[in-house]
Amino acid sequence: MTALLLGGWVALIFVSYRLSVSMLKKAGKF
Amino acid sequence: MFDLQMVDWARAQFALTAMYHWLFVPLTLGLSFLCAFFETIYVRTGREEWKNLTRFWMTLFGINFAIGVATGIILEFEFGTNWSNYSWMVGDIFGAPLAIEGIVAFFLEATFFAVMFFGWDRVSKNFHLFSTWMVAIGSNLSALWILVANGWMQYPIGMAFNPDTVRFEMENFWAVLFSPVALAKFTHTTSSSFIVGSFFVIAVSSWYLLKGRHIEMAKKSIIVASVFGLLSATYAAWTGDESAYSNASTQPMKLAAYEGLYDGEKNAGIVALGVVNPAKQPGDQQQPFLFEIKIPGLLSLLANRELGSFVPGINDLVYGNEQEGITSVAARMEKGREAISDLAAYKTAKRAGDATAAEISLARFNTNRDSLGYGYLESPEQTVPSVAITFYAFHIMVFFGTFFLLLFLLFLIFSVKDTLAGKRGLLMLGVGSFFLAMIASQSGWVVAEVGRQPWAIQGLLPVNVATTDIGTGSVQATFFMFLAVFTLLLAAEIKIMLKQIKIGPEGL
Structure with a gap:
């Protein structure tokens, strides 16, 4: 569970960035 | 020997400082990553508008960062001034993560903070971006070490008691660092701070959209913040569940208090909405709630991951439950008092050079050592924290946390569709969302800290023996002094922040 929690935390940061970029592109605001 | 009133004032002062500190910290933790996202997009696209947007949010980040540091330093000093017995008994363990936080994490963020702020035209684009990411990672590493220290107070592991010095000494640093409670606390606290940071960006941007100013910047900011906030x-919902699950095994009294569960039961339900009966006391026959809406069976599932399992209530934990193997507090208090007297006998024998008597006393002490802290309690009911405060704080946190999921989703959908500017009601809610997020975040800490009373360290050291033996007057005086200083600092921050927001990104 420890690895899952910490892995999830790191993934949260990077997925947030990646998804932000794709949403900005989708909205034509990148 | 110990002045109970001193305990109340010392607790009040620490709570005051911590709650003021927590007005600034979650914004630092959340906004630092958002600034890193914004600047990464600037470096990738090379577009000036992203640079202006980044510099604007970074300016607000900087204003907030400075005051967060000021209140945090005072907190660390209070361990020495008001809680010196605590510092004496557990300083070996508790001091380590605090020292690492200062030397490693804070120095890391402070060094790169200077580059981030003053290095725009002095270092390369990539090095500046690296600095911004280091500030975000450093800030969150600071939080990690502080939360490891707090997690250890909630679930003390990795240490041994030294009867010669009457101190707890660290035996396993990694057990302290990777404690399941500490990690659940770190992941839940930082992710809730990301929510606060995201709502700050949404609140300011919503205000711009309502005023018809900086429209493109506001729309871009909202898209990034609502993605970060939604995720x-x-x-945070997952890590919050993990925190509650770890409470069930490490702090069952805290769980029982914030769920308002007096009588343990199999297939225990959760009171989703309720009004606590203020007259209810442990052991009496009154109803715990004046009004309640209950979801059957859910608490057993969440607390033990097993439907139909037994969840102990306040009465089981105070008065014992033989069937479930729960020892009463009164029995542990008895053992604790024996441990205190055996420890005193051991020290007397050691001083007198009587090795045999010392050995016998130490052996007797060791049989009751785990109940030592209970020997300082005055009554079994003292182990029950305020049910009303923890119940309401917990439910406010959970209610808002669920509401925020929906709010982030709405902001994301309408900002990507570019129809947000016309939704004035939602934008006004967006402006207010930051304050709701602050209330939810503070409520979480109220649950964590009020819920572990009367323990400074869970099961080992009650607050009434953790304090410094000084007069109440000096703590009272500094309480009101801090109250005035912190309020001035907060007013100054709000004034500078609002001025900068009114100027907007063009004034940079």
């Missing part, structure tokens, strides 16, 4: 709120 963070989802993650």
Whole structure:
């Protein structure tokens, strides 16, 4: 569970960035 | 020997400082990553508008960062001034993560903070971006070490008691660092801070959209913040569940208090909405709630991951439950008092050079050592924290946390569709959302800290023996002094922040 929690935390940061970029592109605001 | 009133004032002062500190910290933790996202997009696209947007949010980040540091330093000093017995008994363990936080994490963020702020035209684009990411990672590493220290107070592991010095000494640093409670606390606290940071960006941007100013910047900011907020709120729900699950095994009294569960039961339900009966006391026959809406069976599932399992209530934990193997507090208090007297006998024998008597006393002490802290309690009911405060704080946190998921989703959908500017009601809610997020975040800490009373360290050291033996007057005086200083600092921050927001990104 420890690895899952910490892995999830790191993934949260990077997925947030990646998804932000794709949403900005989708909205034509990148 | 110990002045109970001193305990109350010392607790009040620490709570005051911590709650003021927590007005600034979550914004630092959340906004630092958002600034890193914004600047990464600037470096990738090379577009000036992203640079202006980044510099604007970074300016607000900087204003907030400075005051967060000021209140945090005072907190660390209070361990020495008001809680010196605590510092004496557990300083070996508790001091380590605090020292690492200062030397490693804070120095890291402070060094790169200077580059981030003053290095725009002095270092390369990539090095500046690296600095911004280091500030975000450093800030969150600071939080990690502080939360490891707090997690250890809630679930003390990795240490041994030294009867010669009457101190707890660290035996396993990694057990302290990777404690399941500490990690659940770190992941839940930081992700809830990401929610606060995201709502700050949404609140300011919503205000711009309502005023018809900086429209493009506001729309871009909202898209990034609502993605970060939505994912963070989802993650916070998971880590919050993990925190409650760890409470069930490490702090069952805290769980029983914030669920308002007096009589343990199999297939225990959760009171989703309720009004606590203020007259209810442990052991009496009154109803715990004046009004309640209950979801059957859910608490057993969440607390033990097993439907139909037994969840102990306040009465089981105070008065014992033989069937479930729960020892009463009164029995542990008896053992604790024996441990205190055996420890005193051991020290007397050691001083007198009587090795045999010392050995016998130490052996007797060791049989009751785990109940030592209970020997300082005055009554079994003292182990029950305020049910009303923890119940309401917990439910406010959970209610808002769930509401935030929906709010982030709405902001994301309408900002990507570019129809947000016309939705004035939602934008006004967006402006207010930051304050709701602050209330939810503070409520979480109220649950964590009020819920572990009367223990400074869970099961080992009650607050009434953790304090410094000084007069109440000096703590009272500094309480009101801090109250005035912190309020001035907060007023100054709000004034500078609002001025900068009114100027907007063009004034940079």
